[in-house]
Amino acid sequence: MHSVWLLAVLCLTLYSAEAVKVGDKFKDSGKCKACHSHIVKQWENSWHAKSHYGNDEYFQKTIDYVARKDNRKSLNTVKIECATCHNPRIAVTSTSDEYEAIASLQLDKDSAATKALQSDTISEGINCVVCHNIDQIHDNLPENKRGIDRVTWMKSGTMTGPYSDAKSPYHRVEQRPFMDNNPNQLCFVCHANDTSSEEHRFTDMKSEFNADGKQCVDCHMGARKMGVASTLPGSSGKPTKRLIREHGFIGAHTEGMWKDALQVKARKGAKGLEVTLINPQPHALPSGFGSREIVIDAQFLSAGKVVKNESLSLTSHYLNKRGKPTIPHLSAKTVTNLSIPANASKTFTLPLAIGAENVDIKVSYRLVNDEVREMLELKDPIWSKKMMIKKLNLKL
Ligand code: HEC
Numbered sequence: 531m532h533s534v535w536l537l538a539v540l541c542l543t544l545y546s547a548e549a550v551k552v553g554d555k556f557k558d559s560g561k562c563k564a565c566h567s568h569i570v571k572q573w574e575n576s577w578h579a580k581s582h583y584g585n586d587e588y589f590q591k592t593i594d595y596v597a598r599k600d601n602r603k604s605l606n607t608v609k610i611e612c613a614t615c616h617n618p619r620i621a622v623t624s625t626s627d628e629y630e631a632i633a634s635l636q637l638d639k640d641s642a643a644t645k646a647l648q649s650d651t652i653s654e655g656i657n658c659v660v661c662h663n664i665d666q667i668h669d670n671l672p673e674n675k676r677g678i679d680r681v682t683w684m685k686s687g688t689m690t691g692p693y694s695d696a697k698s699p700y701h702r703v704e705q706r707p708f709m710d711n712n713p714n715q716l717c718f719v720c721h722a723n724d725t726s727s728e729e730h731r732f733t734d735m736k737s738e739f740n741a742d743g744k745q746c747v748d749c750h751m752g753a754r755k756m757g758v759a760s761t762l763p764g765s766s767g768k769p770t771k772r773l774i775r776e777h778g779f780i781g782a783h784t785e786g787m788w789k790d791a792l793q794v795k796a797r798k799g800a801k802g803l804e805v806t807l808i809n810p811q812p813h814a815l816p817s818g819f820g821s822r823e824i825v826i827d828a829q830f831l832s833a834g835k836v837v838k839n840e841s842l843s844l845t846s847h848y849l850n851k852r853g854k855p856t857i858p859h860l861s862a863k864t865v866t867n868l869s870i871p872a873n874a875s876k877t878f879t880l881p882l883a884i885g886a887e888n889v890d891i892k893v894s895y896r897l898v899n900d901e902v903r904e905m906l907e908l909k910d911p912i913w914s915k916k917m918m919i920k921k922l923n924l925k926l
């Protein structure tokens with residue numbers, strides 16, 4: 531037992547959060563455009579490209595809120611903690627009590643922390659040299675060590691990829707299994723679990739994942755298809771044909787992805803209108819980040835006129851240590867969790883309307899539920915937009 535502990539401590543000191551400088555030649559996606567322009571374009575439209583403080587209103591306002599409510603931490607300290615997964619190429623990975631003292635007096639303008647947060651190396655969020663510069667992923671570390679704390683970086687200038695026979699005049703290449711036949715290992719570096727400042731685990735995608743061999747990339751990067759990895763002509767005078775994937779990482783923010791993401795069945799039961807949601811995906815829905823929401827809207831009709839509207843919100847609610855509603859990152863407790871588990875179904879019952887002849891049922895998804903949207907005063911319409919999953923009409 532003792533030696534296991536010692537080993538764990540040793541691993542932590544060896545591997546935790548070692549920042550390796552990214553050379554200027556590789557630090558932003560613009561440097562890859564000359565030969566990988568199609569991939570850069572796809573990635574630019576992805577939410578990985580928006581994961582930085584300046585590019586995602588929800589992320590930004592969550593950080594501001596945490597820093598405002600948790601008076602033990604300065605804004606920069608919260609930003610650095612979140613950078614663990616959102617900006618893993620950051621040069622400073624933790625702050626000290628001395629730093630907090632200086633920051634509280636606003637004397638930290640020239641500090642390493644402030645400079646690291648302002649550096650253009652991290653302004654692109656999860657860019658090419660986050661995923662393609664990982665040398666090793668340390669799955670022997672505790673489950674809560676994620677992002678920057680779970681990886682060791684390559685020397686700057688070596689790109690890891692799926693091919694064992696690639697050659698590039700611009701950078702060295704190395705093949706890794708997490709770029710080829712085991713990509714879930716890469717996604718789980720960050721998409722595994724997250725814990726609040728009260729040590730409450732508010733999301734746990736890795737433990738809920740139920741996949742029989744399915745890979746995240748099959749659905750969120752699409753199937754492998756013929757194309758080119760680089761547009762630079764090879765020795766044949768033409769670019770090498772390769773099996774490649776899309777770099778859009780499309781997901782919850784894209785309305786089209788939600789169409790038919792769940793199957794929906796409805797019937798008139800003894801206690802009311804029974805709506806069954808069947809989730810064929812290998813993770814729960816909603817899943818991932820807390821306060822996502824699925825909404826069931828039922829509009830009861832008689833002779834073509836609306837007689838009643840019913841609505842049910844399937845979301846998680848969180849309480850802080852004083853028992854007040856809060857956001858996931860400050861929570862001590864999850865009070866309700868109405869997600870549909872992976873490869874499973876749940877039935878919800880809504881009251882019927884007297885005299886209704888039929889009912890229009892709409893099942894849709896929202897990125898942020900009303901409670902958290904109001905707490906954070908989110909403005910962009912994307913956060914409240916209902917994205918359609920399925921519509922159906924039932925005769926009663
Ligand atoms: C979130 C992680 C991630 C990010 C960010 C990322 N990639 Fe990839 N990339 C992958 C994975 C996984 C594969 C392997 C796909 C497969 O199964 O073939 C890959 C494959 C590639 C390939 C091989 C061809 C292909 O499409 O399979 C190239 C070239 C590449 N990426 C370049 C880039 C560039 C340039 C950027 C930045 C604009 C980038 N990648 C950003 C994860 C990432």
Ligand code: HEC
Nearest residue numbers: 556561562565658689691692693696698700703759760770
């Ligand atoms: C001057 C052209 C050029 C530039 C600029 C360039 N690459 Fe490449 N890259 C290539 C070529 C050529 C290949 C090999 C393609 C093949 O064999 O199909 C390649 C392969 C790759 C691979 C796949 C490696 C493997 O073993 O599977 C990745 C990942 C990659 N590049 C990432 C990047 C990133 C990230 C950047 C920007 C920081 C970048 N490249 C800039 C030309 C370039």
Ligand code: HEC
Nearest residue numbers: 577580581586615616717719720746750779780781782783
């Ligand atoms: C370095 C950490 C990290 C890694 C590695 C990573 N992601 Fe992400 N991913 C994030 C973060 C952070 C976000 C949220 C960004 C935002 O919304 O601002 C995200 C968002 C997403 C989304 C949501 C997009 C949307 O529109 O809702 C998908 C899908 C996704 N990632 C898939 C993947 C896949 C597939 C892999 C593995 C190939 C992967 N990610 C690897 C951190 C990571």
Ligand code: HEC
Nearest residue numbers: 717721744745746749781782787788791811816817818822
């Ligand atoms: C069989 C296909 C499939 C696989 C495999 C899969 N997903 Fe998904 N995922 C979906 C669908 C469909 C949705 C709902 C629509 C959307 O957001 O794309 C979704 C939603 C998501 C969301 C948003 C969830 C929400 O409620 O806001 C995230 C994050 C995500 N997936 C990440 C992952 C990660 C990480 C993996 C691997 C561990 C993975 N997915 C594997 C199909 C898949």
Ligand code: HEC
Nearest residue numbers: 588589592593611612614615676720721723724817818819
């Ligand atoms: C363990 C890795 C990790 C850490 C640390 C982390 N996040 Fe995230 N975060 C993610 C991943 C992965 C996603 C995408 C999941 C999804 O879309 O469901 C995400 C998504 C989000 C989103 C949703 C963004 C959107 O556009 O919908 C917000 C807000 C957010 N994180 C806030 C934070 C804040 C604030 C911190 C620091 C207090 C933080 N995160 C720390 C991994 C992390």
